[in-house]
Amino acid sequence: MNVMAHNHASALIRRLSLSAGLSPDGAEAVRRLPFNVRHIAARTHVVRDGERVSQCCMIIEGYAFRSKTMSNGRRQILSIHIAGDLPDLQSLHLQVMDHDLVALTDCTIGFVSHNAVRALNRQRPDIGEILWRESLVDAALFREALVNLGQRPALSRLAHLLLELRRRIEVVGLLEAGRFPLPLTQEDLADTLGLSGVHVNRIIRQLREQGLVEIHRHSVQILDLKRLEELADFDPAYLHLDPVTA
Amino acid sequence: MNVMAHNHASALIRRLSLSAGLSPDGAEAVRRLPFNVRHIAARTHVVRDGERVSQCCMIIEGYAFRSKTMSNGRRQILSIHIAGDLPDLQSLHLQVMDHDLVALTDCTIGFVSHNAVRALNRQRPDIGEILWRESLVDAALFREALVNLGQRPALSRLAHLLLELRRRIEVVGLLEAGRFPLPLTQEDLADTLGLSGVHVNRIIRQLREQGLVEIHRHSVQILDLKRLEELADFDPAYLHLDPVTA
DNA sequence: CGTGGATTTGAGAGAAATCAAATCATGTGG
DNA sequence: CCACATGATTTGATTTCTCTCAAATCCACG
Numbered sequence: 001m002n003v004m005a006h007n008h009a010s011a012l013i014r015r016l017s018l019s020a021g022l023s024p025d026g027a028e029a030v031r032r033l034p035f036n037v038r039h040i041a042a043r044t045h046v047v048r049d050g051e052r053v054s055q056c057c058m059i060i061e062g063y064a065f066r067s068k069t070m071s072n073g074r075r076q077i078l079s080i081h082i083a084g085d086l087p088d089l090q091s092l093h094l095q096v097m098d099h100d101l102v103a104l105t106d107c108t109i110g111f112v113s114h115n116a117v118r119a120l121n122r123q124r125p126d127i128g129e130i131l132w133r134e135s136l137v138d139a140a141l142f143r144e145a146l147v148n149l150g151q152r153p154a155l156s157r158l159a160h161l162l163l164e165l166r167r168r169i170e171v172v173g174l175l176e177a178g179r180f181p182l183p184l185t186q187e188d189l190a191d192t193l194g195l196s197g198v199h200v201n202r203i204i205r206q207l208r209e210q211g212l213v214e215i216h217r218h219s220v221q222i223l224d225l226k227r228l229e230e231l232a233d234f235d236p237a238y239l240h241l242d243p244v245t246a
Numbered sequence: 247m248n249v250m251a252h253n254h255a256s257a258l259i260r261r262l263s264l265s266a267g268l269s270p271d272g273a274e275a276v277r278r279l280p281f282n283v284r285h286i287a288a289r290t291h292v293v294r295d296g297e298r299v300s301q302c303c304m305i306i307e308g309y310a311f312r313s314k315t316m317s318n319g320r321r322q323i324l325s326i327h328i329a330g331d332l333p334d335l336q337s338l339h340l341q342v343m344d345h346d347l348v349a350l351t352d353c354t355i356g357f358v359s360h361n362a363v364r365a366l367n368r369q370r371p372d373i374g375e376i377l378w379r380e381s382l383v384d385a386a387l388f389r390e391a392l393v394n395l396g397q398r399p400a401l402s403r404l405a406h407l408l409l410e411l412r413r414r415i416e417v418v419g420l421l422e423a424g425r426f427p428l429p430l431t432q433e434d435l436a437d438t439l440g441l442s443g444v445h446v447n448r449i450i451r452q453l454r455e456q457g458l459v460e461i462h463r464h465s466v467q468i469l470d471l472k473r474l475e476e477l478a479d480f481d482p483a484y485l486h487l488d489p490v491t492a
Numbered sequence: 493c494g495t496g497g498a499t500t501t502g503a504g505a506g507a508a509a510t511c512a513a514a515t516c517a518t519g520t521g522g
Numbered sequence: 523c524c525a526c527a528t529g530a531t532t533t534g535a536t537t538t539c540t541c542t543c544a545a546a547t548c549c550a551c552g
Binding site: 514 | 526534543544
Binding site: 076078090098129133135138143144150151194237 | 296312314316317318320321322324336338339340342344345367368371374375378379381382383384385386388389390391392393395396397398437439440479483484486
């Protein structure tokens with residue numbers, strides 16, 4: 001319940017500074033937001049579809065995902081989130097959730113009231129624009145995910161997902177010797193990629209057999225980045241991480 | 247090249263007033279934005295993937311779509327846009343396009359410089375928030391499209407697309423006796439739904455045979471709304487059109 | 493009235509799903 | 523520390539959905 005979170009926002013600030021030109025004093029203002037820090041157990045809901053919320057959150061540590069579940073029980077995972085993400089920033093202006101937000105692992109999460117964020121936006125329109133931009137990048141990832149689901153065969157689809165995660169994890173400094181955690185079960189991956197669990201298993205095996213990727217105990221090592229990027233038709237422009245490319 | 251466009255924005259204003267609580271004087275401020283009105287021929291690009299832009303646009307009349315084309319030529323249509331939409335609002339803060347915007351029919355489009363929109367946002371933060379919200383609704387549609395591509399079989403997938411279009415068209419007052427134009431070829435529909443053209447043809451036939459929908463000469467009539475909504479598992483909450491539901 | 497794009501239909505192939513069972517981990521309590 | 527229970531992964535067999543290729547028909551437009 002720590003209200004001061006001076007370094008909790010470091011991953012977020014690192015990313016925003018790199019990609020959105022957040023200034024040092026802007027970073028300070030973000031750091032000073034009144035985050036209410038809480039621990040969330042793996043596989044518990046942070047917010048539920050249909051709920052009306054008055055705060056949004058920042059992931060400080062751990063993994064989370066957003067998903068929608070249809071009335072027949074089928075679930076689509078919409079996005080995977082890591083430290084430094086603001087996975088429900090959209091609730092700032094869309095206060096009724098249209099999907100779930102769930103902790104994938106045990107998480108440390110900082111909650112901020114919408115009021116505090118709105119106040120900051122009014123006081124510092126430059127930061128408001130950066131947060132708006134952040135929500136637009138979120139949408140850009142959804143667009144690429146649409147291409148992934150609609151146009152790529154299963155093998156490339158998984159490859160693309162891994163490459164996106166690798167890059168995003170790298171940006172916040174959590175890539176360790178080219179290796180990163182992937183705390184999704186194969187069933188979770190299936191629901192992310194619009195495939196069946198069985199098929200995901202077979203696809204993973206193919207990636208392994210082709211010497212492209214090593215996936216073991218929820219940890220991923222990409223062995224041949226170039227070849228994997230070709231297979232996935234991966235172009236990171238949509239991540240909008242490069243300030244030159246906006 | 248008319249700079250005054252007092253009623254050109256009526257569809258947009260109608261929608262924002264209904265769903266985002268745009269006030270009458272806010273509407274007036276939006277109307278007074280310096281729109282540069284131009285006509286765009288069917289099947290021409292409005293903006294291209296990779297371009298850096300300094301203006302965004304509002305559809306005054308006609309249909310457009312956003313799409314991404316992969317290096318192997320496969321294309322995914324990301325969204326379909328109608329009068330009153332701001333299909334490249336994201337460029338306001340993401341100035342390099344990560345997809346194409348293409349006119350589907352002959353269109354009348356109003357272009358506004360980013361500078362003018364940014365100035366309005368600073369001067370009228372309430373309108374800035376409504377535009378931000380608008381970009382968040384855009385993202386909400388992408389999320390639902392992800393569910394559509396990832397989890398629904400072809401028949402429900404098409405049904406869902408038709409229901410979404412019907413509702414959006416209704417909101418801006420363009421639904422005529424339950425009928426609306428659908429100027430997409432079956433090939434276009436295929437690229438929207440992640441299916442092949444041939445399969446889309448067969449799916450349309452099924453919808454017709456089941457007495458659910460009549461599609462003829464690029465015009466759609468939904469014959470059994472209730473049954474179609476069941477088939478599609480359609481819940482319009484994600485459109486965020488109802489201000490009570492935010 | 494001809495032409496080219498769009499739609500429709502048929503046949504066969506392929507990708508991925510489902511169903512079912514076996515194996516492998518992980519963590520718990522005795 | 524081992525036995526067991528639970529969930530995750532792996533493998534096999536079969537079915538289903540959707541794709542591709544190919545050809546025929548239809549339609550809008552000049």
